[in-house]
Amino acid sequence: MFEKLFSKGGLTLERLRGFMSMAEAGSIARAAPDDANRQSQISRQIRELEEFFDVELTRRKGRTLSLSPAGARLASLIREQLQDLEDFRRDQRGLPKSFTIGAGASVLEWLVVPALPRLAELLGGATLLIQPMRSRSLAEAVSEGRADFAILRRDAIPAAKSVLPLVKLGFVICIPERLIPQGVSDRQASHPSFWRDLPFAAGRDGGQLDLAIRAAMADAGVDYRPRFECGSILQARQLVDMGECAAVLPALGLRGMDRKRIRVLPFAPMKGYGRGLVLHWNERQTRRRAVDASTIQAMARSLVLTVREPGP
Amino acid sequence: MFEKLFSKGGLTLERLRGFMSMAEAGSIARAAPDDANRQSQISRQIRELEEFFDVELTRRKGRTLSLSPAGARLASLIREQLQDLEDFRRDQRGLPKSFTIGAGASVLEWLVVPALPRLAELLGGATLLIQPMRSRSLAEAVSEGRADFAILRRDAIPAAKSVLPLVKLGFVICIPERLIPQGVSDRQASHPSFWRDLPFAAGRDGGQLDLAIRAAMADAGVDYRPRFECGSILQARQLVDMGECAAVLPALGLRGMDRKRIRVLPFAPMKGYGRGLVLHWNERQTRRRAVDASTIQAMARSLVLTVREPGP
DNA sequence: TTCAAACATGACTTTTGAGTCATGTATCCT
DNA sequence: AGGATACATGACTCAAAAGTCATGTTTGAA
Numbered sequence: 001m002f003e004k005l006f007s008k009g010g011l012t013l014e015r016l017r018g019f020m021s022m023a024e025a026g027s028i029a030r031a032a033p034d035d036a037n038r039q040s041q042i043s044r045q046i047r048e049l050e051e052f053f054d055v056e057l058t059r060r061k062g063r064t065l066s067l068s069p070a071g072a073r074l075a076s077l078i079r080e081q082l083q084d085l086e087d088f089r090r091d092q093r094g095l096p097k098s099f100t101i102g103a104g105a106s107v108l109e110w111l112v113v114p115a116l117p118r119l120a121e122l123l124g125g126a127t128l129l130i131q132p133m134r135s136r137s138l139a140e141a142v143s144e145g146r147a148d149f150a151i152l153r154r155d156a157i158p159a160a161k162s163v164l165p166l167v168k169l170g171f172v173i174c175i176p177e178r179l180i181p182q183g184v185s186d187r188q189a190s191h192p193s194f195w196r197d198l199p200f201a202a203g204r205d206g207g208q209l210d211l212a213i214r215a216a217m218a219d220a221g222v223d224y225r226p227r228f229e230c231g232s233i234l235q236a237r238q239l240v241d242m243g244e245c246a247a248v249l250p251a252l253g254l255r256g257m258d259r260k261r262i263r264v265l266p267f268a269p270m271k272g273y274g275r276g277l278v279l280h281w282n283e284r285q286t287r288r289r290a291v292d293a294s295t296i297q298a299m300a301r302s303l304v305l306t307v308r309e310p311g312p
Numbered sequence: 313m314f315e316k317l318f319s320k321g322g323l324t325l326e327r328l329r330g331f332m333s334m335a336e337a338g339s340i341a342r343a344a345p346d347d348a349n350r351q352s353q354i355s356r357q358i359r360e361l362e363e364f365f366d367v368e369l370t371r372r373k374g375r376t377l378s379l380s381p382a383g384a385r386l387a388s389l390i391r392e393q394l395q396d397l398e399d400f401r402r403d404q405r406g407l408p409k410s411f412t413i414g415a416g417a418s419v420l421e422w423l424v425v426p427a428l429p430r431l432a433e434l435l436g437g438a439t440l441l442i443q444p445m446r447s448r449s450l451a452e453a454v455s456e457g458r459a460d461f462a463i464l465r466r467d468a469i470p471a472a473k474s475v476l477p478l479v480k481l482g483f484v485i486c487i488p489e490r491l492i493p494q495g496v497s498d499r500q501a502s503h504p505s506f507w508r509d510l511p512f513a514a515g516r517d518g519g520q521l522d523l524a525i526r527a528a529m530a531d532a533g534v535d536y537r538p539r540f541e542c543g544s545i546l547q548a549r550q551l552v553d554m555g556e557c558a559a560v561l562p563a564l565g566l567r568g569m570d571r572k573r574i575r576v577l578p579f580a581p582m583k584g585y586g587r588g589l590v591l592h593w594n595e596r597q598t599r600r601r602a603v604d605a606s607t608i609q610a611m612a613r614s615l616v617l618t619v620r621e622p623g624p
Numbered sequence: 625t626t627c628a629a630a631c632a633t634g635a636c637t638t639t640t641g642a643g644t645c646a647t648g649t650a651t652c653c654t
Numbered sequence: 655a656g657g658a659t660a661c662a663t664g665a666c667t668c669a670a671a672a673g674t675c676a677t678g679t680t681t682g683a684a
């Protein structure tokens with residue numbers, strides 16, 4: 001049946017793996033950082049596979065490589081196959097499967113991480129690998145099978161399939177009461193002119209979310225110069241909790257916030273910004289890896305609950 | 313990601329292939345007939361895989377081997393993987409895919425073979441491999457992915473999924489006019505007592521079909537001692553065409569029969585016997601190998617037409 | 625135009641696993 | 655009991671592929 005695959009030699013798992021690692025990393029150099037030997041080896045292994053299949057798997061693009069259509073297909077094929085073999089191996093040893101979940105950094109922090117134990121349980125005690133990513137590449141990662149699941153904005157997914165709605169991404173402005181003079185109403189505090197003199201904390205992770213907040217502030221005519229520029233929005237929130245700063249946060253990030261000490265108001269300038277967050281998955285993967293629809297639904301439910309439940 | 317698969321060595325495509333060939337053949341000896349070297353090699357390759365995965369893949373059963381559950385799973389995994397690699401290879405060379413169709417010997421002869429050119433066309437010019445099999449093992453072959461399609465009796469399939477009805481399997485008795493005295497009506501000729509002195513031709517291929525005919529004759533009180541016992545029912549039909557013998561044939565087998573010279577009557581004793589023939593396929597395979605539902609429907613339709621159309 | 629990064633290649637050595645052969649052991653059949 | 659069948663194993667040889675190192679080519683950027 002498969003004589004042609006073996007009759008002339010040249011096809012080995014090592015070679016397939018070498019090619020795949022380049023395909024996943026996007027370049028040979030990134031597939032084997034600081035290892036010139038391995039790099040030259042991968043380069044050669046790719047050539048050997050190209051000879052075997054008699055097809056161009058990569059194309060030079062600038063001084064790095066990109067995948068040809070055939071290469072992209074072969075790469076995702078190999079990923080599936082190695083994944084299946086790995087699942088088999090782990091199963092036989094009684095080890096749990098391992099799933100990859102991708103999301104933007106802030107969603108990971110606030111939505112995914114708190115839900116991780118429950119998600120792992122739903123997936124049969126699986127090992128979970130969380131992968132921070134920009135939403136653009138998330139949809140791609142799912143469709144290529146590099147991630148089993150992703151949590152991202154609905155509008156970042158081309159097709160409307162394999163999607164379950166989670167929560168609406170809204171934004172609030174959080175101001176510690178101690179920064180608000182006596183007698184200032186919610187209405188007054190919601191007005192941009194009131195924000196002018198507040199000390200703000202902002203995330204500066206270069207993510208879309210952070211950029212959107214800055215843009216919205218500019219639109220509202222506020223000269224937004226945060227006193228603290230934190231590495232992540234999670235850190236900004238800590239400053240809010242400490243009563244030191246105000247901050248614009250995604251509504252997701254309110255778990256455990258003390259409403260007596262912190263006034264939480266809708267952040268009008270970004271009213272139209274947030275689309276719904278969804279749980280997205282790769283149908284082909286979940287089917288192959290025996291994750292059934294009810295499990296995925298339960299995962300979505302537990303992600304929704306995570307937001308609603310009071311924090312620890 | 314897949315370090316564990318490669319860090320200690322021991323996993324190679326050759327070994328996986330060796331194991332799979334044993335799994336498909338049912339024993340090492342049958343996987344490599346008359347090749348003691350290859351046999352010892354396969355035996356060793358299986359052991360090496362067992363060491364790698366740290367699991368028993370085979371069990372001794374008498375003096376031959378059978379698969380453990382893990383072995384069965386691994387074998388079907390490997391088959392899929394090699395199949396995908398082979399599909400990829402052929403695609404890149406512009407070669408057609410190759411599909412396996414299983415059916416009982418008589419169904420193959422009368423239903424499948426005449427439809428083959430059209431089926432191949434529907435499957436994108438695919439190479440078709442036809443595989444004669446008893447119906448019991450057919451359903452199994454499909455579910456294990458050893459066959460992509462099968463044509464078999466509906467009741468031979470456990471689940472009712474991935475099935476399209478084709479034709480009802482009915483039986484007729486065919487009697488050359490020259491063996492029928494003047495003035496004998498259809499009604500008279502349909503009566504078992506009339507058959508007593510006819511020279512019959514029978515297939516004796518040991519298939520269920522042949523056995524069922526013999527049992528039905530016995531039930532009808534006919535001392536059924538065919539004059540000719542042919543190797544296949546197709547040969548029996550030739551004798552009917554020649555005007556030498558009468559025979560009980562499946563209604564499928566009437567294509568091109570000259571109704572002026574041969575009287576064709578329903579064979580009452582087997583009225584309840586025939587269940588519907590269906591086209592059955594492996595959903596997982598067809599999905600993976602990109603055969604869409606409409607193609608399968610078209611295949612079923614063309615198989616039905618094959619029976620209805622006049623023969624060449 | 626010069627440099628460094630990213631990949632390619634030639635010319636090896638080393639390791640692994642495929643392939644061969646002789647022989648051993650359990651099981652079935654007669 | 656005796657022989658044949660089916661698989662297992664030890665002890666090799668040989669080929670293929672992995673791994674190493676030096677060096678070459680192309681390309682982007684300073």
